[in-house]
Amino acid sequence: ETLRLSTLDKPGSDGANAAETFAELVKEKTDGRIEITVYPASQLGDWTEVYNGVTFGAVDLAMQPLSTDSDRRLAITWFPYTFTDYASARDALSADGYVTKIVDGIIADQGLKLLATYGAGMGGAVFANEVDDPTNPDASHNIKIRVWPGGTTHHALMERLGFNVAVVPWAELYTGMQTGVVDGAIGGTPELALDNFKDIAKTWVQYNDHFEANYIFMNLGKFEGLQAADQAALVEAAQEIADKRFDEVAAADAARLQQMKDLGINVIELTPDQLQAFAAITRKDVWPSISEEIGPDILKQLQEATGSN
Amino acid sequence: MTKSELDSAEASHNIALELALPSAENLAHGYPPRKPGPLVLIQRFLLGICCLSVTALIFIQVFTRYVLHTSIFGIEDLASFVAVWLYFLGGSLGAWERGHISASLVDLIVTSPQRRLWINAAAAFITTALCAWMTKWAFDYFMFTLTRHKMSLELGLPMAYVTVVMPLCLALMTFYFLVEALDLTAMARRATK
Amino acid sequence: MSLVIVFDAILLTALLIVGVPVPLCFAAACLFLFALGDIGSASFLIGAGFSKISSIIIVAIPLYILAGGLMSHGGIAGRLIDVADAALGRTKGGLGLVVIFTTAVFGAISGMASSAVAAIGTIMIPKMVDRGYDRAYAATLVSASSVLALLIPPSASMILFGWVTGTSITACFLAPVLPGILLIGLFGFWNRFYAARMEVTVAAPAKFTAIASDILAKTRRASLALLMPVLILGFIYGGITTPTEAAAIAVVYAVPVSLVIYRDLTLKEFWEVVWRSGQTAGVLLILVFFAAMLSRLFTLENVPQHILEGFMSVTQHPIGLLLMANVFLVLIGMFMEDVSGILLAAPMLMPVMQQAGVDPVQFAAIVAVNLGMGLITPPTAPILYFGALIGKTQLGSMLKPTLVFILFAYLPVVLLTTFVPSLSLALPRFFLGG
Ligand code: NA
Ligand code: NA
Numbered sequence: 001e002t003l004r005l006s007t008l009d010k011p012g013s014d015g016a017n018a019a020e021t022f023a024e025l026v027k028e029k030t031d032g033r034i035e036i037t038v039y040p041a042s043q044l045g046d047w048t049e050v051y052n053g054v055t056f057g058a059v060d061l062a063m064q065p066l067s068t069d070s071d072r073r074l075a076i077t078w079f080p081y082t083f084t085d086y087a088s089a090r091d092a093l094s095a096d097g098y099v100t101k102i103v104d105g106i107i108a109d110q111g112l113k114l115l116a117t118y119g120a121g122m123g124g125a126v127f128a129n130e131v132d133d134p135t136n137p138d139a140s141h142n143i144k145i146r147v148w149p150g151g152t153t154h155h156a157l158m159e160r161l162g163f164n165v166a167v168v169p170w171a172e173l174y175t176g177m178q179t180g181v182v183d184g185a186i187g188g189t190p191e192l193a194l195d196n197f198k199d200i201a202k203t204w205v206q207y208n209d210h211f212e213a214n215y216i217f218m219n220l221g222k223f224e225g226l227q228a229a230d231q232a233a234l235v236e237a238a239q240e241i242a243d244k245r246f247d248e249v250a251a252a253d254a255a256r257l258q259q260m261k262d263l264g265i266n267v268i269e270l271t272p273d274q275l276q277a278f279a280a281i282t283r284k285d286v287w288p289s290i291s292e293e294i295g296p297d298i299l300k301q302l303q304e305a306t307g308s309n
Numbered sequence: 310m311t312k313s314e315l316d317s318a319e320a321s322h323n324i325a326l327e328l329a330l331p332s333a334e335n336l337a338h339g340y341p342p343r344k345p346g347p348l349v350l351i352q353r354f355l356l357g358i359c360c361l362s363v364t365a366l367i368f369i370q371v372f373t374r375y376v377l378h379t380s381i382f383g384i385e386d387l388a389s390f391v392a393v394w395l396y397f398l399g400g401s402l403g404a405w406e407r408g409h410i411s412a413s414l415v416d417l418i419v420t421s422p423q424r425r426l427w428i429n430a431a432a433a434f435i436t437t438a439l440c441a442w443m444t445k446w447a448f449d450y451f452m453f454t455l456t457r458h459k460m461s462l463e464l465g466l467p468m469a470y471v472t473v474v475m476p477l478c479l480a481l482m483t484f485y486f487l488v489e490a491l492d493l494t495a496m497a498r499r500a501t502k
Numbered sequence: 503m504s505l506v507i508v509f510d511a512i513l514l515t516a517l518l519i520v521g522v523p524v525p526l527c528f529a530a531a532c533l534f535l536f537a538l539g540d541i542g543s544a545s546f547l548i549g550a551g552f553s554k555i556s557s558i559i560i561v562a563i564p565l566y567i568l569a570g571g572l573m574s575h576g577g578i579a580g581r582l583i584d585v586a587d588a589a590l591g592r593t594k595g596g597l598g599l600v601v602i603f604t605t606a607v608f609g610a611i612s613g614m615a616s617s618a619v620a621a622i623g624t625i626m627i628p629k630m631v632d633r634g635y636d637r638a639y640a641a642t643l644v645s646a647s648s649v650l651a652l653l654i655p656p657s658a659s660m661i662l663f664g665w666v667t668g669t670s671i672t673a674c675f676l677a678p679v680l681p682g683i684l685l686i687g688l689f690g691f692w693n694r695f696y697a698a699r700m701e702v703t704v705a706a707p708a709k710f711t712a713i714a715s716d717i718l719a720k721t722r723r724a725s726l727a728l729l730m731p732v733l734i735l736g737f738i739y740g741g742i743t744t745p746t747e748a749a750a751i752a753v754v755y756a757v758p759v760s761l762v763i764y765r766d767l768t769l770k771e772f773w774e775v776v777w778r779s780g781q782t783a784g785v786l787l788i789l790v791f792f793a794a795m796l797s798r799l800f801t802l803e804n805v806p807q808h809i810l811e812g813f814m815s816v817t818q819h820p821i822g823l824l825l826m827a828n829v830f831l832v833l834i835g836m837f838m839e840d841v842s843g844i845l846l847a848a849p850m851l852m853p854v855m856q857q858a859g860v861d862p863v864q865f866a867a868i869v870a871v872n873l874g875m876g877l878i879t880p881p882t883a884p885i886l887y888f889g890a891l892i893g894k895t896q897l898g899s900m901l902k903p904t905l906v907f908i909l910f911a912y913l914p915v916v917l918l919t920t921f922v923p924s925l926s927l928a929l930p931r932f933f934l935g936g
Binding site for chain 3: 317320321323324325326327328329330353354356357359360361363364367368370371375385388389390392393395396397398399400401402403406408409410411412413414415417418428429431432435436439440442443446447449450453471472475
């Protein structure tokens with residue numbers, strides 16, 4: 001049987017390579033019973049479309065963020081400052097992590113099976129300009145920053161951090177930053193920024209505002225229709241690439257930051273104290289205004305996990 | 310007709326030509342002009358409102374960004390959803406006016422006017438059937454957004470309010486195509502006699 | 503390529519030829535592939551169409567149509583023609599030049615070639631015939647020049663290209679401008695050639711100062727219309743707004759100008775322009791809707807990849823690949839108008855362009871000139887038909903001058919755009935850097 005897997009990542013990126021590895025592992029572990037065709041670079045549609053596509057069973061598997069269009073609580077997957085370091089991200093997103101359990105519960109109701117979570121990288125913001133006083137969470141910047149459509153949580157976050165927020169579609173973002181309609185964008189990893197904005201980026205601020213995770217999920221009906229050995233093989237293969245990535249993700253991010261510095265981009269990394277200050281302010285000032293996105297139950301779990309109630 | 314009525318009719322004709330698509334030859338000399346019924350007039354009214362609201366929403370967004378240094382969250386959501394209503398209302402009116410884009414070569418290939426009409430009628434029946442099928446597909450999608458409580462990403466608006474326009478207007482299009490098919494069949498019959 | 507795809511293409515072509523509207527031809531092609539495929543859920547396809555048309559980027563289309571409709575109805579075309587006439591009318595072949603320049607400037611207000619034919623043709627064709635131009639030639643010149651509306655921003659076709667290929671519309675708008683200017687030059691040359699062979703009367707020469715003050719006065723009368731493209735482009739390239747937002751500003755600008763200052767529109771006409779713009783946009787976007795569905799199915803069936811492989815089996819050389827892509831586009835242009843052509847061909851040829859190392863922005867210009875030419879290339883030549891209708895002439899008599907414009911104006915520009923990247927990339931680079 002041949003299954004279709006969609007990823008947003010471009011061919012040659014870490015994510016697309018991992019998807020290919022996943023496909024190979026599955027083929028190996030199932031003795032060739034299951035083959036997976038990888039459709040990279042959003043060929044099968046943007047992430048909300050593909051998300052629905054997997055619930056329909058038109059696309060079998062995806063490795064991408066989860067859409068909040070059926071259940072807003074999935075905003076937990078990019079809720080700002082849930083973790084500020086790789087270790088806590090790994091704990092929360094591993095097979096028995098608390099975020100994994102929350103997500104698994106929600107998407108199972110939508111007819112989806114979570115296989116594993118692939119850690120794309122720590123988040124930050126890219127700017128086509130200089131940013132004054134970027135390490136001060138109380139600074140007021142006269143800078144327009146783009147938030148992705150649907151990024152309710154980061155709209156509130158970036159406003160609190162003193163930016164003017166604008167929603168610009170992805171396709172217009174590059175030229176929008178070139179012409180100055182917006183000055184920067186939040187919501188990506190160092191790899192994403194390098195891939196897309198290398199030529200115009202002046203500043204990268206490693207906010208660690210969220211940990212970008214690509215969930216590897218499958219149509220539940222399709223999954224359950226497979227024989228037990230193949231089900232196990234799929235989960236195993238997904239866990240394998242997820243684990244491997246968590247071993248490597250910090251180094252991968254660091255390598256990208258170095259690449260940016262070599263290109264002359266001003267890379268701003270926050271000290272652990274500064275990160276704690278950003279996290280504390282976000283949890284105090286921003287979380288109350290966006291808590292209805294994830295609802296009281298998840299907020300409580302989050303506060304317990306982060307020790308911030 | 311009075312002088313002002315004639316002027317008005319001419320202005321209307323000019324607007325029709327200026328805003329016609331490349332397929333305007335259908336619109337301009339394919340069929341005699343028809344008087345719009347109440348259904349079409351209501352659609353035109355809603356369509357005009359959609360056009361003006363989309364303009365207003367996007368203009369407000371720019372205005373607030375530059376004058377008030379903030380952006381109203383979700384205005385793009387709303388504008389693009391009104392736009393979907395606009396497209397489907399407009400598309401179905403296009404079917405009423407028989408102004409859909411086509412690339413027919415019948416006029417070039419077939420010399421007999423009767424035969425041409427029969428081919429046109431057959432094409433219109435095929436069109437009707439296809440449109441009906443698409444209506445069914447769009448209805449299924451609407452039901453998906455309704456039963457799964459799909460919400461817009463920014464405003465949390467139920468998507469069913471938006472997706473409902475697709476089966477609705479595709480059904481209207483099917484109806485207009487059917488009327489065209491029946492008209493053409495009658496014309497072909499008369500021409501063959 | 504699989505047999506199923508070949509049958510699908512045959513079905514699509516057959517339905518097009520018998521006159522089924524293009525969007526439903528796309529729907530039929532979808533149905534056929536769906537029935538034989540393994541996607542299992544048509545909702546995924548409807549979702550693909552819905553997602554494409556519910557983008558804020560594409561909202562620019564109804565807005566530019568509305569802004570252009572408001573400005574072009576009534577006196578604007580006349581005012582622009584007066585300016586060009588004052589400047590060029592007294593030269594040999596002057597009225598022809600007036601047509602060429604007016605359509606170019608009008609193109610900066612309107613996004614559609616058909617509007618240019620209607621607005622300028624209705625005034626200029628009778629005028630040219632009065633002065634001794636051949637009627638068929640006048641209609642041909644108007645039709646051929648009207649394609650400039652598609653090459654000079656704003657352009658509905660470039661918005662669609664940008665959207666289906668994920669390329670910035672800000673950059674796509676600029677790509678076909680220099681090829682368009684080249685076309686203006688070639689049209690001017692051929693116009694002089696034709697005018698010399700007709701008994702054309704030329705207005706008596708006047709004093710330079712008189713001409714200058716006439717031009718100034720006429721320009722002042724047209725200044726509010728001329729300001730609109732300046733505003734649109736200024737907002738976009740000055741980094742103030744996105745193309746969609748600039749379109750909304752253009753509408754807000756056009757309302758008082760047409761309704762209050764120029765008084766070209768009555769309230770009743772204003773309302774008709776509003777809903778008719780919506781109808782026109784609707785007809786276009788229904789096409790986008792079904793094309794997006796078909797395009798998604800083609801991706802699932804790896805059609806773009808098959809096309810690339812097919813091309814590569816003939817040659818791997820970039821020039822060869824580009825030539826084949828051009829032949830493909832010319833063929834599409836012969837049988838389809840620009841919008842359907844872009845929706846169908848652009849996503850399919852994207853991998854070929856990547857292989858040939860062509861910048862997507864240059865590809866935008868290649869597609870624009872090719873499919874622009876397609877609008878006057880028989881057998882499916884909607885702008886030529888429209889020109890014949892507006893010019894009250896027979897299509898047959900227009901074919902000879904059309905052939906000259908195609909072979910000796912469009913085709914050289916198509917080739918230059920294809921093989922000289924800087925022709926399309928110079929302006930985007932200048933305005934956007936990079
Ligand atoms: Na234009
Ligand atoms: Na053609």
